[in-house]
Amino acid sequence: MKKLILYFSVEYGNTKKVAEALQQKLNCDIFEIVPKIPYTKDDINWRKLTSRCNKEWLKKKDIETQGEIANLDSYDTIYVGFPIWYGCAPLVVSSFLKKHNLQGKNIYVFATSGGSQLGKTVQKLEPFVEGAKIVDAKLTQTEQEIIDWIK
Numbered sequence: 594m595k596k597l598i599l600y601f602s603v604e605y606g607n608t609k610k611v612a613e614a615l616q617q618k619l620n621c622d623i624f625e626i627v628p629k630i631p632y633t634k635d636d637i638n639w640r641k642l643t644s645r646c647n648k649e650w651l652k653k654k655d656i657e658t659q660g661e662i663a664n665l666d667s668y669d670t671i672y673v674g675f676p677i678w679y680g681c682a683p684l685v686v687s688s689f690l691k692k693h694n695l696q697g698k699n700i701y702v703f704a705t706s707g708g709s710q711l712g713k714t715v716q717k718l719e720p721f722v723e724g725a726k727i728v729d730a731k732l733t734q735t736e737q738e739i740i741d742w743i744k
């Protein structure tokens with residue numbers, strides 16, 4: 594029964610910190626989702642109407658990512674971590690999940706945010722993980738919270 598952590602983190606490293614704590618606890622593989630063209634600080638400035646993140650969000654086009662997961666078939670449980678963007682998972686995460694065959698996998702979602710709750714994050718993510726089951730989801734900012742969650 595192999596576990597894998599997939600995460601995306603760019604703004605402050607909040608999700609990265611939590612993902613790494615989870616990895617230490619589970620002692621499993623970890624894969625960072627990185628867009629083919631990495632985001633700059635300017636790119637993720639949602640306060641600016643014409644910033645890259647706002648344009649991408651309006652267009653809803655898939656975002657290409659770097660690298661490949663080796664042996665995805667060997668994992669049965671996948672932890673997917675990301676910052677809440679526009680009230681749900683960032684487009685780069687949903688487009689990454691969509692292009693992989695996750696049939697039969699158990700998925701645990703963890704997210705950080707600037708104040709939002711999970712809201713409909715799980716429901717909105719479901720169409721991108723066809724055939725997989727989202728077992729649980731946790732909004733967290735701290736390493737301890739994530740460790741307590743998986744106990």
Ligand SMILES: Cc1cc2nc3c(=O)[nH]c(=O)nc-3n(C[C@H](O)[C@H](O)[C@H](O)COP(=O)(O)O)c2cc1C
Pocket residue numbers: 601602603604605606607608609637638639646675676677678679680681705706707708709710
């Ligand atoms: C483009 C963008 C959209 C965001 N949208 C939300 C949001 O809808 N609700 C919220 O609480 N925080 C929002 N945030 C804040 C992030 O979720 C929060 O800062 C997160 O912890 C950053 O994680 P990271 O450092 O791993 O990237 C947004 C941040 C960015 C850059």
